[in-house]
Amino acid sequence: DGGITQSPKYLFRKEGQNVTLSCEQNLNHDAMYWYRQDPGQGLRLIYYSQIVNDFQKGDIAEGYSVSREKKESFPLTVTSAQKNPTAFYLCASSGTGDSPLHFGNGTRLTVT
């Protein structure tokens, strides 16, 4: 079955540590996205990538970094510079133009 896999489902880290969230898709989509969701808030765009080896900042990129070395993979690193990293992180992918976005099941990150 085609889809988007995010791992792990739950992640716990100590403050000051960097942590990387995995996102893999087998839908052959060119574009991939990372969103953050906080309680009572809509999803906010962190980074997106339309093609391999290229990515752009979204609305809340500070304290995050990404890479896009393969079409199938778009890992997100939450760095120690991110002031409030505890959140629910969702990865998505889409074809080009007006294609719909497909979402993974998310990773819940808790930093203490």
Add this chain to the structure above:
Amino acid sequence: KQEVTQIPAALSVPEGENLVLNCSFTDSAIYNLQWFRQDPGKGLTSLLLIQSSQREQTSGRLNASLDKSSGRSTLYIAASQPGDSATYLCAVRGGADGLTFGKGTHLIIQP
């Protein structure tokens, strides 16, 4: 900058009722609009996608309409069931940077 607003923020109705969820957006230059369902602690499930050239889409008991010129969409749920309880998110796509989301409507269907 695109802004998406969903009204109401929360809704509780008895089972069997028909209901309407509202979504408005400030910039009518969109590719499409998607309605999603989110269960607690879960990812997003796409319910309906309406392209900018379309007026409505239907799937089972769900019907979504789009009035691009006025910046509005509605999601109509017929004969609501307790299993419909979830948060419903509206999102618009205006370009390559993906979707802009509303904050959602938290729906509770009382048995």
